[in-house]
Amino acid sequence: MANRRWIRTAALLAIPTLLSSCASLGSSGPSGKSIRSVKTENAGITLVDLNEQVARQIVQNRQPQTFAQVFGDPMTNRYLIGRGDVLDIAIWEAPPAALFGSLSAGSALAATTPSVPSTSRSADIPQQMVDGTGQISVPFAGSITAAGRTPKQVAQDIVARLRGKAHDPQVIVRIASNQAANVTVVGEVNKSGLMPLTAKGERLLDAIASVGGVKQPVNKMTIQLSRNGIVASQPLANVISSPAENIPLQANDVVTALYQPYSFQALGAFNINAEVDFEATGLTLAQALGRIGGLQDNRADIKGVFIFRLEDPATLGGIVTPATRMTPDGKVPVIYRVDMSNPATFFVAQGFRIQNKDILYVSNAPLVDIQKFVSVISAMAFSIVSIGNAAN
Template structure:
């Protein structure tokens, strides 16, 4: 029995529930939070704050302004008797053609100065103006030369106004934006779609200095997340399988992948086979997480450890001896890289000790009986 005097542990898969609840002074900056309905509501509200709709807002309709390098199709008609433009096709201008009293100048590119050149009109500033505005100016400047001119200007190509789609898509490319107000799923479709399963893809949108990401499945499920895009936005599809690690007194100690749309704590426990009846402490279910600071009240943020990414290490404790906890577990969201840990019940160590003492006692008795 003297050999047991120095033993501090009989073997375990991790700390006890008491050891986690009674955090040592040197580790007091790691917060232990009892999970209840209020805590879950705060976490869910923080997730809603990360939505694309809230971060980027609702885009205003594009008015089809002419950008640098845009290609314009310009058409001019004269009322009979037409005296000016029937001969325009003889001007040998690129894209010029004449049909009766109408003449079309196709593929006119806005130059570096933001202007286009129109026969009998000269230089017309187009950059930053609507096609209707440019058409009105051209008609006004032709009124003294042509017979009742009518002018139409159409943007044939506005490559300067577009978004970049990159990452795990079929074809990374720049996609032009039009007056249709292309949305996130429109440009992903234009790039051929994603190459990985939808539930394993994260979509990142970069607009200026603002960067945000959402699971593709959540964007498909919620039309509000399918935001309209701005010029020079960058959309990146990232292959990111989400996972959590299960440890301790659960049926399976393993890493479990889950879909990007997320799962709850109740689902997570079910996927690892639940608690081990013979070992688990129902009051000792914990989720270790690097949490967004916004998900914590100010008094818990004060004095907490903060990672370089602005995350705070916290331990969420779930008391499964309380029946109401099972309803809370159905709403508590699991995050990527969470650790789900279930401690041993206090009696387990006692049982181990009794078993060890019994083995020693039987061994000593067996030796004594074998000695004549």
């Protein structure tokens, strides 16, 4: 009897401990209640209920810039001479040539007989390489700035220098060897390399074709273009389908082909917890839920689905207030709350786009914690009974 009383006393003493510790039962993350309390406890984090109005506002405010918008008017993308290029220069004089031409018997006769036509050619000028300072040297014209200019502009400069020295000089300048105007193509392509630019005006798809195309399916590829410190990206499928996105290239452009560069993380009571890659053409919330197998029926709180995102303030519009906390790079920490018990949410999920580095999280249903507590109590009760039986 003494043993039984001791066991009952131990059990009664253990119950308060279990009750006080029920809040710390095992879980895969914060509860839906604790996340919802962020709105009142910490005004620095924005909590937004995802509905049709919010989804529509995000779509309207999120206007991704295209290559044509970022890199300007294609008419400015002229082929320019660069350092290291080799130029072929031809200079002609009208008769009677005085500086570069030489009088032949016919031209001597023409000097005294106007009815006899005469011709004169330019002297042979060696090909000129543009030096490190961007200059070339032309006889009787001196040093000419060539780098950063078109062949036509260089020819006009030479003519201006020779005027008064040569008789009606005519100059033709062409690039004999292109050493400076190249585009670098790297990434998921069949053969990375340099593509020389010509006066034709090579475009973005020309660069991809010059290296044998991409290794992966087109709809899973993103093209990143870097120019003068500016970086922009577009799905390759968009560049192919929209001629305006197939922009002319400039010297020193870097074209990078990226395979599925975007991903989101699924955590909590989903059927799959993992980092999931998705293609460049984008992914909706409905598609994301499908790829991770949806919610766990026996664990998930259908009113506790959340999307954690660092959002652009312009996308949120009037939701942003002076109290809203900003990250060092100017982003807003946002938690979108999704109520999957509302049938209308499924239509919203078909249009709401998942962004790179989003975190999808679903909390446990409140009943799950109760079930865990009951399981602990049951295990303890059976243990006490077993101890009691052994004591008898």
